[in-house]
Amino acid sequence: MNQLIDHNFTGSRIIHGDTFEVLKSLPDALFSGVITDPPYASGAADQNGKAKPTSAKYSSVKSANPLPDFEGDSKDQRSWTHWMTEWLLEARRCSKPGAPICMFIDWRQLPSMTDALQWAGWIWRGILVWDKTNSRPQRGRFRQQAEFIVWGSNGHMPLDRNAPILPGVFRQTMPAFSKRIHQTEKPLEVMRDIVKIVERGADGADCAGSLDATSTAPSIILDPFAGAGTTVLAALLEGYSSIGIELSKHYADAATARIETALSGTADSDSDMGVTDAGETDAA
Numbered sequence: 689m690n691q692l693i694d695h696n697f698t699g700s701r702i703i704h705g706d707t708f709e710v711l712k713s714l715p716d717a718l719f720s721g722v723i724t725d726p727p728y729a730s731g732a733a734d735q736n737g738k739a740k741p742t743s744a745k746y747s748s749v750k751s752a753n754p755l756p757d758f759e760g761d762s763k764d765q766r767s768w769t770h771w772m773t774e775w776l777l778e779a780r781r782c783s784k785p786g787a788p789i790c791m792f793i794d795w796r797q798l799p800s801m802t803d804a805l806q807w808a809g810w811i812w813r814g815i816l817v818w819d820k821t822n823s824r825p826q827r828g829r830f831r832q833q834a835e836f837i838v839w840g841s842n843g844h845m846p847l848d849r850n851a852p853i854l855p856g857v858f859r860q861t862m863p864a865f866s867k868r869i870h871q872t873e874k875p876l877e878v879m880r881d882i883v884k885i886v887e888r889g890a891d892g893a894d895c896a897g898s899l900d901a902t903s904t905a906p907s908i909i910l911d912p913f914a915g916a917g918t919t920v921l922a923a924l925l926e927g928y929s930s931i932g933i934e935l936s937k938h939y940a941d942a943a944t945a946r947i948e949t950a951l952s953g954t955a956d957s958d959s960d961m962g963v964t965d966a967g968e969t970d971a972a
Contacts, residue, residue, distance in 0.1 A: 694718070701931050702944050705933060718784075719783045729797065768797065788841050798838070813840045813845070818834060850888050854885060876921060883922050912932075
């Protein structure tokens, strides 16, 4: 039902499908911002390690709460950079002039991500830090307790845009294993802060996708790799409309259930719930 997504879209929706195919079906200049956590393809020292399932590569994945593996994480650095550039080109076409973009990444792929962002025509504007406050200790080494958020914009970004002053460092622990619904799920608290970089409507009104049924608005956030749907849920709670795209049917369904739970008010959606994001599951 992608044909129903146009510039009048409001609400929160998860689309089950491949990001490349879904983005090609969407109109130009639709999104007011892109916020996402793409597969890092970095959880191993060599290609043999990269080919392993994601559950075997990431130390944060615990057998006590087994979760399905996700695709797209076995590329080498060159192919990953090319793949990033390709979808970033299409996401830029679908974004409004001046729209911000924020993408999570680790230290290994940080240089490649900044290359891909600029090759796709976005302006690179900086790097934010997510301080996870803890990590596996290694004697004689620094803790790898941070991940990074590369951010930029689709062209010029006026200083008087309708968005607040935001921090450059976010200190928040990872979601609890018992509540996590995706292997690399990000904290809802962090995502609620990050979505605020997206400019609201000219009148400052909230979006119709929010829990406030009286709100109105034009700002739509895109997450091309919705995973646990935390971006879409954060957008919903902060008053934006949003669309998430997720390749895995398992995670797309979990994300849909998470958003429906938030909308029904049957759970504390402001806590880091153990489900994913948004709306309606569509086939691409």
